[in-house]
Every structure is written in C-alpha cells, then in structure tokens.
Amino acid sequence: MALPGCDSTDSSTAKAPSHSGKLVVVATTGMVADMVRQIGGEQVHVEQLMRDGVDPHLYRPNTDDVKAIRAADVVFYNGFKLEGRMSDLLSLKPIGKKKHIALADAIPKESALGDPEHETADPHIWMDVTLWSAATQLIERELKERIPSQSEVFTERASQLRDRLGKLDALGKRWIETIPTHQRILITSHDAFRYFGRRYGLQVEGIQGVSTSSEAGLRRIRELVDMLVEKKIPSVFVESSVPPKSVHSIMEGAAEKKTTVSIGGELYSDAMGPIGSDAETYEGMMKHNFRIITKALGGEPTE
Ligand SMILES: [Zn+2]
Secondary structure, eight states: OOOOTTTOHHHHHHTEEEEETEEEEEEESSHHHHHHHHHHHHGGEEEEETTTTOOOTTTOHHHHHHHHHOOOOOOEOOTTTTSSGGHHHSSSSSTOOEEEEGGGSSSOOGGGGSSSGGGSSSGGGGSSSHHHHHHHHHHHHHHHHHHHHHHHHHHHHHHHHHHHHHHHHHHHHHHHTTTTTOOOOEEEEESSHHHHHHTTTTTEEEEOOSSSOOOOOOOHHHHHHHHHHHHHEEEEEEEETTTHHHHHHHHHHHHTTOOOEEEEEOOSSSOOTTTTTTTTHHHHHHHHHHHHHHTTTOOOOOO
C-alpha cells in the first residue's frame, strides 16, 4: 500500500527546479561550476557534470546528465563547442524560464582566437584570467535576476572574485616574466594554452590540435623534437585530462638526438584537480599552472 506523500514522482517533477528552495544550476566543467559556486554561495545548488580528469571535448552526456539539464533552472556552460558532444543538447532552446547560458558569450569577439562567427573559435577561454573574469558578469547578472532578494550578496561576491582574479593575473604575469626569454616555449599535449600564451607571453605548441579528438601526426612530433633540440627547451608538460602518450613520443624523439627533456609537471588544462588538491578551484588550478610552468622553464615563482 502506498503511503500518502510517498508517491513523489509527479510532485517531484513539478517541483524539480527547487532543491530545498535553492536555485538549481547545472554547470558542465569544473571551471564553470566553480565560478557559480563562488558567486552563488549557499543560495545556489550547483550540479557539476564533468569531474576532475574528464576531457570535455570527448565527454558524452549520460542519462543522469540529460535529466539534470532538464530539471535545472539555469544551465551554464563554456561554449565555443568545448563540450563537443553535448553541443546539440546545450543549444536546444529551453522551455519556459529556463536558460542555457554560454560563458563564451561574454568574450568580446575581437578577443576570441579563431573564428567566433563560425563557431570555430578556440574554446579554452579560462586560460586567460582576464577573459574568465569578464565571464563573471553573466553569472552575476543571471543570479541577481533569479533571486533579486540576494542581489547585493551576489554583487559583493562577484566583485570580490574579480579582485582576486585581477591579483592572480598579475601574479601569473610576474612569474612567467622570470623565465629566460629564449625558454618561454610551452609544449603540451593539446592546444589548450593559446589564450594563456597570448596573455602571459609564451610561445605555445600543442602536440595535438585545439580539440583532443584528432591524434597527433608524426610530422608534428618530428617538428617539435627539432624545435626542442635547437632551442634547448628543458621541459615539456602533460595534462591531467589528456593521456600522456604524445608527450612521451616527443621525449623519445629528443632522446634519439641525445637531448634530455624532462616532464615539467602535470598541468590542469581542461579540468580542475580533485577535491583536496591545490587545483580544486579555478584560482588554485591557474596558480598551479603558473607555478609549474615557471619553475620547469627556468623561472622563479616567488610570492
Ligand atoms: Zn581542450
């Protein structure tokens, strides 16, 4: 016999948007989720679809993700087709008051690398802290619209976040500038660091392209090995969300030419670190990257 109130299927669907009265937000990557948590605080329930180590280019939404997206009040995602296999789902026009919001929409067209008109822009916008900081406006505005009574709180948190990001950006610049000029070359598994290179003054060479869905070609590997040997670059980098195979091919290629190249460390490119690590937030992740890159290329990351 069904107890009264236990048959919650219908009522829970009807009430789906409210999670004990909180605004329910779905965020795709950790970086997007972190920004919503920083600004939304306890007023918002955030469901993060992609965990640490997950590659967003290849991520396929499961049935729980689809349900979460349907039940959410707002969905925030990166955009510029970062979430390649979710693009159809995310670009669906939601019904009623629900919205799907791409943070890439906050980036001025002239600041995007690639071609935003044709959606072939480079999606790794969080790698330039100033661009990511600009995206806070979209979340701040949406949360204020949804929960007007908390407007001041959201304004306060968003402006504090932008202050911290401003300091982080300056710190990154300072550290990278300590790397000897001829060694400011960053070789990584895939091309996630082009915004980073532009902002912080490094030549960036990805072994794979802007998406991880294509394999690195032999010719590209040979080209990079020659560059390493010629310019005496001390380190190459692996990424937490991409298998290290192609980086190892580079190191082997260099060894054949009697050049020792070390792994400078693991960078967080398309996903943040696990809970409890130094990269569990966006700010932590970027500071980790600044530190590892600076050290491995011969600079001094002092506070
Ligand atoms: Zn990527």
